[in-house]
Amino acid sequence: MKSKFEPSEVEPRIYSMWENSGAFSAGANARKDFPSFCIMIPPPNVTGALHMGHAFNNTLQDILIRWHRMKGFDVLWQPGQDHAGIATQMVVERQLEEAGLPSRDQLGRERFLEKVWDWKEQSGGKIIHQLKRIGASCDWSRNRFTMDKGFHDAVLKVFIELYNQKLIYKGKRLVNWDPHFETAISDLEVEQVEVEGKMWYFRYPLADGESFNYPVEFDESENPVSFETRNYLVVATTRPETMLGDTGVAVHPEDSRYTHLIGKDVILPLVGRRIRIVADSYADPTKGTGAVKITPAHDFNDWEVGKRTNLPAINVMTSKGKMFLNANDDFLGNLDIPECTLELDGLDRFEARKIIVKLMAENGLLDDVQTEKHTVPHGDRSKIPIEPYLTDQWFLDTKKIVGPAIEAVKTGRTRIHPKQYEKIYFSWLENIEPWCISRQLWWGHQIPIWYDEEGNQYCAISEDEAKKMAKGKSLSRDQDVLDTWFSSGIWPIGTLGWPEATPELERYFPTNVLVTGFDIIFFWVARMMMMQLALVNDIPFSDIYVHALVRDKFGKKMSKSLGNVIDPIELIEKYGADSVRFTLTSMAVMGRDLKLSEGRVVGYRNFCTKIWNAGRFLQLNDCQIGPQFDPRNATNEINSWIIGEIAKTQEKVDNALNNYRFNDAANILYAFVWGKLCDWYLEFSKTLLKSEDPELVAETKSTLAWVYKQSLVLLHPIIPFETEELWGELYNEDTRIIHTDWPQLAVKEYEKAKATSEVEWIIGIIRIIRSGKSLLRVPPSAIIPLNVHIMTDKRYEILEKYQDFFERMARTKPLVDKRNPEFESINLDNESFVINVEGGGAISLPLGGVINLKLEKKRLIETRESLKKEISMLKTRLSNEGFVAKAPPEVVEETRENLLKLEEKILNTNAAVNGIQNLL
């Protein structure tokens, strides 16, 4: 065995060994009649790179997968990648531009898509390779891509089914439009960004020479007392450029300032168009001026107002967000739209804004400007303000299929962990809006709709089919593609071969756990629920584990623009995949984001080193599990103790993982392996192995080998590489650790209570001797005497039995029986450090010349004082009737026991004080 564990050498070797031997294949290591256990990987972008969130997400999945595989379940971890419409198209377009190649438009659809496929082929393997680096044990032979033929057709099939059920329809609606990508996006892809903005107050002159009295001063009961005569209305806006598309001004039907103006017209400044003053309760008298300009084609609320009050909608922008004033798009009414003579055509909407404000000011129509913060909707990919835009789009009527998805979680058929996310899930689903599923992109699943010359729709899986339906009419296909999340929505059934009735669908669906971040609950989780239930009438998974976000050490979201991204691959190269995995696991607390700091990784890298060195110790001592060895029959107490401890650890780890308490699992293992196995048992074993009793030596070697082996198995789901390597080094097994059976150590059978309490007592004494020596600055190498003053015979015998351990582990001389039946005073024959022994008894370390008697007396008195304090605290509690009557009996009992222990300690301390006094 090498003296150091070298992840960079071991990890690739072990991973290929697993992969080449089919260790990850669906059903590998499945025991007969065991149920299936299936996890669908949240498919990463095919052209993406692994970030910390992926590393975290997939580590947790891999833990669950490896754990179940070892337990004998029929396991499938289904991997795959997502085509990521906008993101991928964006990358390829940028590459073309950087390389000075023809642009998307110049290439045309077919040739552009070839470029995208090229890029996919070129970079698509990267993310898979990176997932392998962290040790993900997916069944790669089943890898799926959302644009692969089978999956592609499944997506179209879904569209066709839902279309035929009239759940998918086309309509001209106002949608969130991204002027950069020139596509519609869904509500979810819109981010609200707070910006410092301005509110402009514009005067819109009344038509036909009208004027009115506007109240300007009020008395105490808010009645107007003075008025000014106005021949204009004032409206407020944050987006002046949209005024060119104004087709009305709304006031509240009960706003007495304006009621008499309803039905009259104003002249839209700069444009000269007459637009109507309408009554609509959307206008809030308490906001702005109470009169609100209405631009139905560029504002969601205005669109609704326009529909209610029969105002036309005039689109004033191109799909790129540039002004375009003579579009003559009049979708809601039939007003005659006079030609606009303003020369703004082709100007960017924000440039136009400046000019319009300037023109309004020049015309004396700018009433006021205020600066204020407001939120502006931005495209989550383009990061520019989206534009509400009037277009033809496809929608999925989610309201009609949402019911079962809500029901499934309400009834607990699907459980969300942690539970608090259920609320978020419900609140979104219960207020769901139609889902805009069409995108004006090229990379994606092209909508399977063909149109004939009259515009009739033919929904079919292929052009041939559509032609048949159209009875030979000449057809053209809809140019739009589907939202990427539409295809992700059928990931569970799609990857298993739906719509075919495949054996995999039969075996693994519904799947068991979905492990995902909360940021895609709406995008993905809720939609999978809806779509699976709608298509195959079953839940996609029974459990949803929602994990938190990995943030940087300051709690900031990692992002490229902030430059605070920690690359998991770099961490893996520096510390090894196992260390990174253990770190993420130990921080995976439900419901709280994790701030990753490199210090944690270092700590767990050291843990991996510790495990390695313990393995070396076993090998140096030639530890193997003897053929006759049964851990339940170990005779030596120390051996029994550690056997009991590993059994308890196994139980705790299972319990933690069953409850998705990954951090508990990691911490339990850490505490056992380092705190118990290495710190104590290995040290004890050094003495045991020197025994002259060959049976004890054999039992100890077997125990070491067996307990360490169980530890490796329990660690394997979190630390797969190193445990596999150690397994190969230390144990001659037919199977690799990845396919070893997960232990089931019934604590009742494996733990010997007597051995546990005995060894724990000894550990306590060793600790306190070490502590005493250290406090008194006795050099650790100094070997000191150990006198026993107060002790029952029974306990003294135990103490004697462990003499050799005291000598090795606390550096003491053989113990000397100085017990005196008269407990009045300890018979201290030299300057001594006195120790109260847990559970009764007193020992001393005679340290002549080393310690200052007066100081030691002072220390003892201080000890006595603190004991007194504790005692009086406990006494107060026990004399409290409420406590005795209402506290649980075991708590009262425990308090009594503690009090007795303390009282014994104080007696011993008194005796020690007296002993010292005699010497002084």
Added chain:
RNA sequence: GGGCGCGUAGCUCAGUGGUAGAGCACUACGUUGACAUCGUAGGGGUCACUGGUUCGAACCCAGUCGCGCCCACCA
């Protein structure tokens, strides 16, 4: 505006009714045959604040202050 979460040791975080925990960092000592990526010992916290419930509160409840996030709206 609605909702969720967080505030515990210098740092990163567990704990969640019964006398405060881990890792890292810090201090002292230490090369005993697994391990200096180590060992032993130690210092360090009125568990944000204020009230309440309780025999007992870091934990439950209410409020306050600070931080973060989600949803909605924004004339």
